Amino acid sequence: MADADGAGDVETLATNGPQLRRQRNLFLPVYGAMAVVYGAAAVLDHDAFMTVAAGLIGLGVAFILLAAHYLEPASITLVGTTLEYRRPLRSPLRVERADVVAVRGSIPFHPSWSDRVVVETTNRTVTLPRSSASPATLIGRLQEWAGVGETPVAVNQPDGPPTEAAP
Secondary structure, eight states, X not given: OBOTTOOSBEEEEEESHHHHHHHHHHHHHHHHHHHHHHHHHHHHHTOHHHHHHHHHHHHXXXXXXXXXXXOOOOEEEEETTEEEEEOTTSOOEEEEGGGEEEEEESSTTOTTTOSSEEEEESSOEXXXXXXXXXXXXXXXXXXXXXXXXXXXXXXXXXXXXXXXXXO
């Protein structure tokens, strides 16, 4: 599938959308019930503290609903030759395929033990956050996409053992 700019194929590797939906489905009824209880207590007892507490909890529920409606979940996406980490309220973090020198887990040489994916480029190291996909799956897919392994490949290094300079 081509993206809107025509830059190439778009493949979403991971997202935290299901986790966010699960959290919202858990917290909204709890906070909603708390707001009703505090509101009822404020009305019945004529208590100023309960009125303020009910108002604050109501604002929290409104914030959760607003965030659920307007914020997109974070995602790790391949767009043509670019790896994008799309985050809510922030510009996407982009890594070009040509810049990638290694992809590994947070625990080197043990992708199944790792909890995060580390992408090393020629000028920086990018650590991708936890997501819906397992790090081992992401590491394998990103290594295949970039054509690299777990350890950086030496760039512009002469072949053979190091030599000492003549006096």
